[in-house]
Each structure stands twice: as C-alpha cells, then as structure tokens.
Amino acid sequence: AQTVTQSQPEMSVQEAETVTLSCTYDTSESDYYLFWYKQPPSRQMILVIRQEAYKQQNATENRFSVNFQKAAKSFSLKISDSQLGDAAMYFCAYRSEGAGSYQLTFGKGTKLSVIP
C-alpha cells in the first residue's frame, strides 16, 4: 500500500518570503500522480498543483512550484512571495495512474502560518 508522509506539522513564513513544504511517499509503482491540496479555515479542499510521475519537468502554477524527485520519492511544494491568503493546511496526496485507479492517499498535512 502507498503511504504519504509530511514531516512538518507546522511551518511559518514571513509575508513576501518563500517557504518549502516537504512530502515523501512510498510506492512500488512507476506511474502515478502527486497533488498538493490547500485547506483554508473554510475547510474546502482546493487543488493547488498536480504532477504526473512520467513528466521530468516540475509543475508550476503561478507562485506555486514543486520539486519532484522520483528516485528519492520526494515531492516538495515551494510557495514564493507568500501572501496572507496562503495561510492554510496543506496536504500532499498520491494516486495511482491507470485503469481502475481512483483512490487518493493523503498525508497528515502541514499547517502554514503567514506572518505579516
């Protein structure tokens, strides 16, 4: 079974600075997806960024980028120019690729605080 580990229960960053959230995962599969979800106090789960394992290029979405290291099974999220609205819980998630694959496996999350 796949597992996802987020080793930082809490992180903080100064507004306008950069912060990196860590995620490692364990799998024997070669094809899969990795995701970062944001959960603000409203509890709505918001997809931040997605990475396909077969892609060597790291995904980016505006101020959000990932460092995907497939051999190390590492998938960190970098938030640049942090804003107050970035304060939230961030969850790393894994999903197998291919027919019959649908179940998301989540880490326990990292609580990010943004200091004005």
Add this chain to the structure above:
Amino acid sequence: NAGVMQNPRHLVRRRGQEARLRCSPMKGHSHVYWYRQLPEEGLKFMVYLQKENIIDESGMPKERFSAEFPKEGPSILRIQQVVRGDSAAYFCASSPKMDSREQYFGPGTRLTVT
C-alpha cells in the same frame, strides 16, 4: 457551473441517532467518492460509487456506515447509531470517469456527536 454540493455543512447529532450526509456531484459527473477527515489527520478514503453501484467500500467501517448513489438524486452517506468517534469532517468528491486525473471536492460536512 455549480461545483460539488454537500449538505448540511454542519450536523450535530446525539449519540445513538442517525446521520445522513448528502452529496450532489458536479454536472456531468457520475462518479462519487467519500472521504473522512478525523481531527488533526489527512483525508482517508471511505467509499467509491457510481450511479446505483458501490464499486469499492474498502475504507468503510464494517458496521453502522452505508452509502448509496441512486439513479436520481444525491449520494447519501448514512451513519446509524452515531458515537463520539464518528465526529469528523466528511468530504465528497466527484469525477466524470473513474480514472480522471482530478477529483473535485465539495466543502465537506462537519459532523459533531454530542
């Protein structure tokens, strides 16, 4: 273009009562997934349904929990004889097909058992 709808957003039940949580998927989506988030935890998969079929309920507790997704109407997650340990946020997600790259989440229902 409404997203995934869940209601109620908050539900309070006394121990022993029944809880019914509803989920209306996005328009055009016929695949529904339920996840549970216990306090201080990530989301955990419970069940996957298509219209009128339970495809995978491997994450559902063996007793008291059931789910359905009828031909017409929302998907329902039903918890009978609730206990304090059932207090959690329950999220529904939907997708247009089984192996879609993304699942779209609803806002969740926060169940509190007193």
